[in-house]
Amino acid sequence: MPSKKPISSNIEPEQLNAVLMSFIHDIKNSLLVSLNGLDELYMAMERILPQQEDSFNQIQLQLRRINSDLVQLLSLYKMETKLFSLHADQYNCYDFFDELVINNAPLTKQAHFSFELDCDEDIDWFFDHDLIATVINSTINNSIRYTHSKILLCARINNGFLEITIEDDGDGFPKKMFVHHESLKTAIDMKSGSTGLGLYFAEQIANIHHSGDKKGHITIDNNSKLGGGRFTLFLP
């Protein structure tokens, strides 16, 4: 009798990773088609009941969340496998953040949140456009889930860093989030199912932005002037 072998015995971990990644790409494509369809459906509806509107918001928010998680997973994978490169250049911060606000506006508008940007028009800064957009979008998505009525996005230069703050008037971060995660392993708590993946990702992205001996980093606290949680990204 031949001994029973585990199914995965002839798959190398690296191959498995590549397979997982191609699945993620596939899921992401389906998601975008779904998001598109949802938008079209919403536009095509002549009358919409408040309850239906809520459902639409909920679906859209969840789809966007999945998408943003997948983008982060893909980026983390690239970082681990050296497929990663920094495409840093100089951008006008006001234009950059304004576009992020505009892009998220349908979501906040539907949910009747106010979403404001506070940034001088003449700040230029140096960063990777796509990566930082992913971090900010993911944080905004998070804020939308927990805020009561307001989200504020601020950017200013302080002490040689660009400080990007996203704060809201929700209940703030739970205490267990304040643990600093050194690695992906500790960031993901298998027992509780809660993951610090988003924060871990943000931290990694911040870290690879450096200038001279200054390195990017993030902080989270509940000291928002709006009364809720506050996330700050520091870029040198």
Place this chain on the structure above:
Amino acid sequence: MSQLELSKLHFLLIDDFSNYRAMLRSILQSCGAQYIDDVSNAEDALEKVVKVKYDVILCDYNLGDGKNGQQLLEEIMFRQLIPYGTIYIMVTAENTQNMVMAAIEYKPDGYLSKPFPKELLLKRLELLVKKKSVMKDIYRAYNRQNYTKALAIADKKMAEHGKHTLEIGKLKGEIALLANELDIAEQVYDQALAVRDFQWAKVGKAKVLIQREDYEDAQDLLEDVIDENKYYIEAYDLLANIFEVQGKTEQVQKVLSTATQISPNTVARQQHLAAIATKNHDYTVAEKSLKMAINQGKYSCFGKIGDNLQLVKIYAEAGKPKKVTQALTAARTTYKKDKESMLHTQFVESMAQKKLGNDDRSRQLFQQAIGNLPGDLSKLTKEFQDDLITTATDLGETELAKALTEDINNVLDNSNFKENSKKYHYLLLNGKGIRLYEAHRIHDSVRFFEDAAINLSDNISLNMNAAQALLFEFKAVHKAKKAGDLLIRARDYLDVSKQLDSSNEKYNKLEKIYYTLIKV
């Protein structure tokens, strides 16, 4: 709401989904746009941009069969079909910019990922219109190749310290490089590098160093950039150029191989890699990159028949007749509308048949193709000209190869199709004579040599060939008293040769032979 006035702008929408075009159209119309054209594919878009001067082109990356949005942009930029002021926005389905996009040479003015709110489209348009208007004067001077003026305007704009100062700096560096103002360019890049480790500034500085032939420092800078951003494709091309100048062909191949792995769809780089790999006798790599170039070239303005034909030659060299046939069929299918390419293909087929050992077939194809050559060979592509000479030489048609080379280089001569065609015909007869002569069928060769010599009487080689064949024929038959007028005919050709060049060595040898024979 946007302050942008859309009512005066001309829009072109390119998307293979008519629903999406209709949606974009209604968005733009709701914002006041009046002039909107839309098409579903790249070919129609090309027709449109030649006729209408558009202010904004919104193009989906994915256009179904045929060219994609990027290939369309490449063709438009390469053929300079749109003025600098036109805004080209690429609409993509992915919401993060694809790495492949980051590694391309011809970049659009902006990207939008589907789905986007209409406010974002308007904001993008507003920013781009403003940016274009700031840079407009610099580009106008630049396009007229008035670099001094372009640099002066750039300096003036930079002194205003506006929003686009850095962007103008980048452009100033490029213009200074074009104008060969190396000190100015270096200053631009050094200033930028003093602020930050800008990748573009390092690459710019490397270009300055390459111009100064300081290859070592340039190489360091470029490798530095690649270390940080392996998708900075221009850095690979520059490195390849450095190695090529230094004759390090193995390293050129290595760099280009890496670059094509990252950005496989650029036809020109695949062509470059194929040429280098062929030089290095690495036919596996050459075959692979030619196939890529051919595949991508079908929809690109950089595609050329030469790639298909190079592949034919590689297969012929490797002795693979089936693959040769396949590659030839592919070439003929893609380029069936182009007469010159079809003729070129026939010469290369002849060359391949010769390599595969099918001499008769090769000669038959060659003879047929020679009859179809145009009057002015100087206008053929360089590759065609080279292949023409090589095929003639491979087939042993030395005289014809010489005549073809002369015709290719003779630009001033009013080339006459009929005369050239006649000349090639008789030179081919001369070639046939030589082959018979060399096969010791001197008797049979004589009539070909005489036919050629009489009709191209100002060609000394043909006259000498005729004389030589007649003399040796005489030598072979005079004992049998069948010599007839062989010597008299030989005398005629010797006389013509003497008139053309009496100091010719071969002619003088033939004269000696004639005098020995006449004494017999």
